[in-house]
Amino acid sequence: MVENTKKPNxxxxxxxxxxxxxxxxxxVLDEMLPYFTEKFGNPHSRSHSFGWEAEEAVETARxxxxxxxxxxxxxxVFTSGATESNNLALKGVAQFxxxxxxHVVTVVTEHKCVLDTCRHLEQEGFRVTYLPxxxxxxIDLDQxxxxxxxxxxxxxxxxxxxxxxxxxxxxxIGAICRQRGTFFHTDCAQAVGKIPLDVEEMNIxxxxxxxxxLYGPKGxxxxxxxxxxxxxxxxxxxxxxxxxxxxxxxxxxxxxxxLGSACAIAEKYMGTDNERIRRLSDRFYxxxxxxxxxxxxxxxxxxxxxxxxxxxxxxxxxxxxLMGIKDLAVSSGSACTSxxxxxxxVLRALGVDEELAxxxxxxxxxxxxxxxxxxxxxxxxxxxxxxxxAMSPLWEMVQEGIDLKSINWAEH
Amino acid sequence: MAYSERVVDHYENPRxxxxxxxxxxxxxxxxxxxxxxxxxxxxQIKVNEHGIIEDAKFKTFGCxxxxxxxxxxxxxxxxxxxxxxxxxxxxxxxxxxALPPVKIHCSVLAEDAIKAAVADYRAKQGHKAG
Numbered sequence: 035m036v037e038n039t040k041k042p043n044x045x046x047x048x049x050x051x052x053x054x055x056x057x058x059x060x061x062v063l064d065e066m067l068p069y070f071t072e073k074f075g076n077p078h079s080r081s082h083s084f085g086w087e088a089e090e091a092v093e094t095a096r097x098x099x100x101x102x103x104x105x106x107x108x109x110x111v112f113t114s115g116a117t118e119s120n121n122l123a124l125k126g127v128a129q130f131x132x133x134x135x136x137h138v139v140t141v142v143t144e145h146k147c148v149l150d151t152c153r154h155l156e157q158e159g160f161r162v163t164y165l166p167x168x169x170x171x172x173i174d175l176d177q178x179x180x181x182x183x184x185x186x187x188x189x190x191x192x193x194x195x196x197x198x199x200x201x202x203x204x205x206x207i208g209a210i211c212r213q214r215g216t217f218f219h220t221d222c223a224q225a226v227g228k229i230p231l232d233v234e235e236m237n238i239x240x241x242x243x244x245x246x247x248l249y250g251p252k253g254x255x256x257x258x259x260x261x262x263x264x265x266x267x268x269x270x271x272x273x274x275x276x277x278x279x280x281x282x283x284x285x286x287x288x289x290x291x292x293l294g295s296a297c298a299i300a301e302k303y304m305g306t307d308n309e310r311i312r313r314l315s316d317r318f319y320x321x322x323x324x325x326x327x328x329x330x331x332x333x334x335x336x337x338x339x340x341x342x343x344x345x346x347x348x349x350x351x352x353x354x355x356l357m358g359i360k361d362l363a364v365s366s367g368s369a370c371t372s373x374x375x376x377x378x379x380v381l382r383a384l385g386v387d388e389e390l391a392x393x394x395x396x397x398x399x400x401x402x403x404x405x406x407x408x409x410x411x412x413x414x415x416x417x418x419x420x421x422x423x424a425m426s427p428l429w430e431m432v433q434e435g436i437d438l439k440s441i442n443w444a445e446h
Numbered sequence: 447m448a449y450s451e452r453v454v455d456h457y458e459n460p461r462x463x464x465x466x467x468x469x470x471x472x473x474x475x476x477x478x479x480x481x482x483x484x485x486x487x488x489x490q491i492k493v494n495e496h497g498i499i500e501d502a503k504f505k506t507f508g509c510x511x512x513x514x515x516x517x518x519x520x521x522x523x524x525x526x527x528x529x530x531x532x533x534x535x536x537x538x539x540x541x542x543x544a545l546p547p548v549k550i551h552c553s554v555l556a557e558d559a560i561k562a563a564v565a566d567y568r569a570k571q572g573h574k575a576g
Contacts, residue, residue, distance in 0.1 A: 389481030
């Protein structure tokens with residue numbers, strides 16, 4: 035551990051993993067609580083006031099979700115979360131239109147649940163194009179244009195990347211998809227309530243939304259499905275025909291209320307929240323780079339959500355760094371903390387050198403992060419990186435002027 | 447991932463970090479692993495005129511288990527003859543540190559590193575003799 039790091043009056047571990055999940059905002063929880071107990075009705079019950087009360091709450095929430103993305107409330111389908119929304123959007127559209135169209139376009143840096151759904155569609159006979167990304171993590175719009183054919187049913191490109199925070203050019207992508215007559219789906223689990231989104235202006239046909247990424251509860255999400263021009267999809271869950279037949283099952287009223295409330299708060303405070311988070315993000319980045327040489331930001335510097343910084347600390351292995359900063363809850367940019375020893379597929383898609391990919395961690399800031407926490411994190415990380423570099427043979431070799439690429443390493 | 451107490455101890459208080467003069471005749475150096483794989487170990491031994499390892503130093507780029515494996519092996523080889531040092535098996539390291547299956551390769555790397563250091567020292571002596 036780093037000696038002499040003064041621990042200011044803050045609670046540890048410090049949570050800096052807002053891309054993994056966020057706490058429920060206390061204001062959101064207050065809105066939810068009555069719907070667990072006294073207002074427990076089934077929102078689909080039509081014959082008594084318990085049902086009407088619950089239905090009204092659900093419909094208010096639906097309108098709140100719609101409003102934050104510029105949609106109509108009739109276009110919002112509640113789901114269990116963004117994973118289900120992504121599954122429903124891709125499988126639902128592909129299967130509904132499969133007689134005429136059999137092609138899907140997506141991006142290599144999408145979330146696993148989009149990529150895995152695409153693999154599933156490939157097994158069913160669909161063709162999938164995986165667009166590459168440039169070194170900054172963004173797609174090339176000309177490559178997108180070239181990939182779309184008359185057989186393309188849907189294009190799926192995420193808003194904000196969960197690992198590196200870059201923002202894809204949604205408006206430009208939407209315009210291309212509209213012009214070419216294909217549907218545009220975007221996984222906005224990390225984007226809703228954090229960057230301005232407008233389904234009309236951006237020509238978005240389907241959008242996946244997650245509750246727990248924006249200070250709402252886990253277990254709830256939504257799928258925006260455009261009505262004009264109408265997007266049709268085959269339901270995955272059959273039953274009582276709730277959610278206009280697209281997603282059967284009794285709606286979880288308290289969770290719907292929570293998602294709606296989270297959206298309303300995010301919309302109201304987006305400006306001030308973002309300004310704060312940008313300031314914290316800059317404070318962290320400037321603090322780290324002022325203390326440590328050879329730190330690299332993965333993904334575009336400007337075209338990003340500032341609450342996500344994915345940094346490579348050259349010559350220091352990511353997992354050993356995490357082990358030394360136990361007072362910070364951050365995520366390894368590489369997948370080394372899981373059983374696989376492969377570095378992150380997202381960083382590899384960016385063309386980040388494998389050795390640098392092994393040195394990455396993701397730091398996420400959010401609504402409840404404080405300046406004192408940032409300063410503590412900077413001090414702790416900088417101290418630990420210095421310590422680990424002092425014991426890194428690679429750092430030593432580079433200091434001696436040895437080019438690491440000139441060495442014939444025995445890959446194992 | 448939960449680390450064993452011994453891994454944490456070696457990670458927080460690594461033994462014998464540092465470097466010996468790699469050009470000295472009585473120093474053998476082993477450099478194993480690859481940056482692209484996420485671990486590189488440099489292990490150095492200083493051997494006295496009786497063929498006994500009297501000092502050992504390491505530097506490691508890698509996870510906590512890799513750091514612990516190399517730290518541990520520097521402790522073990524000190525005072526041993528070259529032949530004894532070369533018989534240390536990765537399984538002994540893995541067992542002592544209670545490494546989980548996905549981290550066994552860290553102990554293999556440490557075994558490779560000591561073998562490489564011994565081989566480097568012997569090559570240097572061979573040159574001198576020849």
